Amino acid sequence: MSEQSKNKIGKAVTRRAMLGAGAAAGAAFALGSGAEAAPQAMPESWDEEVDVIIVGTGFAGLAAAIEATKAGASVALLEKMRTPGGNSIISGGVIAAAGSPLQAEEGIEDSVQTLIDDMMKAGLNLNHPELVRIIAEKSVETVQWTIDELGVEYRGLAHMGGHAVPRSYALAAGSGSGIVVPQLDKLKEMGVEPRTRTLMKHLLRDPDGRVKGVIVHEKYRHPDLDSGTPKSIKARKAVIMATGGFGNDPSFRKLQDPRLGGELDTTNHPGATAQPLREAMNIGCTLVQPSWIQLGPWTSPDERGFGYAPHFVQGVAASYGLWVDTQTGKRFVNELADRKTRADAILAAGNKCIAFSDADGYVKGSTGRPTDNLDKMKEAGVLLEYPSLEEMAAAHNIPLDALKETIETFNAGVDAGEDSEMGRYMSDKVGKIGTAPFYVVRLSPKVHHTMGGCAINEKAEAIDVVSGEPIVGLYVVGEAAGGVHGASRLGSCAYADCLTFGRIAGQNAAAVESWS
Amino acid sequence: MVLRRLTIAVLFALVLSVPFSGQLAAQPESQCFVVDDGVCIWPAASDDNKPRQQRQNSHAGEEGLTGHDGKPAPEHVCATCHEEPDLLPEGHLRTAGMSMRGCRICHGTDQASSLDGTIFQSHTHFFAGGTCVGCHEDPEDPGEPETAVCTACHGTLEELALKTEHVAHANPHASPHGAPYAECVLCHYQHEPPDNFCATCHDFEFKLP
Numbered sequence A: 001m002s003e004q005s006k007n008k009i010g011k012a013v014t015r016r017a018m019l020g021a022g023a024a025a026g027a028a029f030a031l032g033s034g035a036e037a038a039p040q041a042m043p044e045s046w047d048e049e050v051d052v053i054i055v056g057t058g059f060a061g062l063a064a065a066i067e068a069t070k071a072g073a074s075v076a077l078l079e080k081m082r083t084p085g086g087n088s089i090i091s092g093g094v095i096a097a098a099g100s101p102l103q104a105e106e107g108i109e110d111s112v113q114t115l116i117d118d119m120m121k122a123g124l125n126l127n128h129p130e131l132v133r134i135i136a137e138k139s140v141e142t143v144q145w146t147i148d149e150l151g152v153e154y155r156g157l158a159h160m161g162g163h164a165v166p167r168s169y170a171l172a173a174g175s176g177s178g179i180v181v182p183q184l185d186k187l188k189e190m191g192v193e194p195r196t197r198t199l200m201k202h203l204l205r206d207p208d209g210r211v212k213g214v215i216v217h218e219k220y221r222h223p224d225l226d227s228g229t230p231k232s233i234k235a236r237k238a239v240i241m242a243t244g245g246f247g248n249d250p251s252f253r254k255l256q257d258p259r260l261g262g263e264l265d266t267t268n269h270p271g272a273t274a275q276p277l278r279e280a281m282n283i284g285c286t287l288v289q290p291s292w293i294q295l296g297p298w299t300s301p302d303e304r305g306f307g308y309a310p311h312f313v314q315g316v317a318a319s320y321g322l323w324v325d326t327q328t329g330k331r332f333v334n335e336l337a338d339r340k341t342r343a344d345a346i347l348a349a350g351n352k353c354i355a356f357s358d359a360d361g362y363v364k365g366s367t368g369r370p371t372d373n374l375d376k377m378k379e380a381g382v383l384l385e386y387p388s389l390e391e392m393a394a395a396h397n398i399p400l401d402a403l404k405e406t407i408e409t410f411n412a413g414v415d416a417g418e419d420s421e422m423g424r425y426m427s428d429k430v431g432k433i434g435t436a437p438f439y440v441v442r443l444s445p446k447v448h449h450t451m452g453g454c455a456i457n458e459k460a461e462a463i464d465v466v467s468g469e470p471i472v473g474l475y476v477v478g479e480a481a482g483g484v485h486g487a488s489r490l491g492s493c494a495y496a497d498c499l500t501f502g503r504i505a506g507q508n509a510a511a512v513e514s515w516s
Numbered sequence B: 001m002v003l004r005r006l007t008i009a010v011l012f013a014l015v016l017s018v019p020f021s022g023q024l025a026a027q028p029e030s031q032c033f034v035v036d037d038g039v040c041i042w043p044a045a046s047d048d049n050k051p052r053q054q055r056q057n058s059h060a061g062e063e064g065l066t067g068h069d070g071k072p073a074p075e076h077v078c079a080t081c082h083e084e085p086d087l088l089p090e091g092h093l094r095t096a097g098m099s100m101r102g103c104r105i106c107h108g109t110d111q112a113s114s115l116d117g118t119i120f121q122s123h124t125h126f127f128a129g130g131t132c133v134g135c136h137e138d139p140e141d142p143g144e145p146e147t148a149v150c151t152a153c154h155g156t157l158e159e160l161a162l163k164t165e166h167v168a169h170a171n172p173h174a175s176p177h178g179a180p181y182a183e184c185v186l187c188h189y190q191h192e193p194p195d196n197f198c199a200t201c202h203d204f205e206f207k208l209p
């Protein structure tokens, strides 16, 4: 088929020389646009058939594809974007494991139960405990699987906020690509390649109750849901939905939490929309806990997405500097509290807060980071530098006297070895604030993780909204599934969730009896 | 700058004055030949320095030197494919037989009159001697080529990353997001204007060919 050429510069380009090739793309017909809730009719014949259809190429979908293929199933691995990997490939690179070999090496005591307790506490006990237990119990096995089966490399343990002990394996690659790329390589070896720009437009559920396939749009152009060429694919065994969260879908976010509409930026990739969840609801899935949307507190309004800001806000200012409300000149939260506490505090202060450090603090907090970070952050206009405290205060309209008092109180705490004001953890490396220049990043929380999604059971089967029973032929895993993390996800627990349940779904789907 | 104006003036002089000798001998890139109706013929941009038309003739019928539809490759006259009479501004030098390097004398990448994003990269490749099958295994069903197809001529990703090391914001050829974000086709479209893929999420203002 010829690629339809689009001329963005306005001049119509007619290619006489290419007329012979025909405009086959124009022959595409539109199936029901799906603008209203109503189940799609089953097609009279299928354009293609496989055992298992996997929708989404993040950690969860790729893990499912590996297991299903290994078990002998033929798979179709669908991805609507131009690149595989979703949020997974751009993510931060830490994965939790309780009672791991690395912990043993470092003499850190940990247990499955401690991880469960930590996750439940952060989740305000809204987590579905049976799902939490599976993730915690399999956490070491999951990390070991990435090492043994995929050859993933880690550089050590990190201590993430809200975890009782250091237990998060940090990827040597520094980002989620350190797992996604080996997953893709493994699949390639097995003869499976992701079909990019292939949108799962509709899930097809037969009146007999079973999910039997999907309608896709090939050559889909995000975000135009009507773009591409429709095609039906039959799933003899099952469909696995691993479509990620909806952090980048302002209108759906706003439905769930009216404070989180379009004004807020997000750390998520552009494909993180609610479209697959809407389709899942349309065929009878149960949406659970969608209002629990996590904001990252360490981001800046002066750049888009995750960006550079967290390096400074979390890495430098949270330990060696201060976060202050520019309107009062005072601190407003423990800079090392969990994400939700901090993000809520910034919003409650009217979103007019900054993170700052002095020159000494900057040096201490930046050890081990790329040396050109400072330049890059400054160049990008994210990190602002001031030769004196007075100039910093003036530039951000901070009442100077109040700011000085805040610093004095903190410095007294450094002497005493205790943060009397906020109870922040003080390592003995923390020093008094006072050496110029001063560095500032403006704060603005961004939507980071959506805890809600489709209800599932321990086998990763989707739960029917009417019967409360599993929907035969449909699995949901990863961020698309809800209930695992309750009110707030702990850092590094999404990786464990996605990989563990992705594998479970892949194994189970391959073992399902074919319907034809 | 002055030098370039001078070159252009010389070129115009050549176009107007040099009579077509009937013989297309190897010539330096910056010279053109005028055929009977005032159309100029440019030597090829290729290493062998043979004028394009001659090369084409000597390879007549060879696979890859014909267009999509089996017809001979256009002879570098814009109007062979483009119907619009106003495709070139009025008074523009005639372009029949001109190689892309000829175009670049006036429309280089750093110039305000740059053709980047105006003339598709497929043209650049085509004028430089590239063919449909050079990139697409099956021109009848052309998919996006693998990155290896591009790096075979343009050097490895590491080499490309060295070239763009000092680009502002970030090195576009050294993404921290791994191999899937290093696919050439994410940004360097051939049959459409290029697209800064990084800008989907970041404020990186890359200018790209």
Ligand SMILES: Cc1cc2nc3c(=O)[nH]c(=O)nc-3n(C[C@H](O)[C@H](O)[C@H](O)COP(=O)(O)OP(=O)(O)OC[C@H]3O[C@@H](n4cnc5c(N)ncnc54)[C@H](O)[C@@H]3O)c2cc1C
Pocket: A055, A056, A057, A058, A059, A060, A061, A078, A079, A080, A081, A084, A085, A086, A087, A088, A089, A090, A091, A092, A093, A094, A095, A176, A198, A199, A200, A201, A242, A243, A244, A245, A267, A268, A269, A271, A272, A273, A275, A276, A306, A448, A449, A477, A478, A479, A480, A491, A492, A493, A494, A495, A496, A498
């Ligand atoms: C910047 C950032 C940093 C993070 N850091 C960490 C961390 O360090 N540790 C941690 O544990 N968690 C982290 N997280 C969270 C974690 O990365 C995500 O929750 C996780 O990657 C989700 O994986 P997934 O497989 O469920 O979905 P994704 O990786 O988002 O993949 C879903 C895929 O499905 C595709 N898709 C969606 N709809 C369709 C459709 N209809 N048809 C076809 N394809 C479709 C999407 O395009 C996407 O590629 C981070 C998140 C972000 C955004």
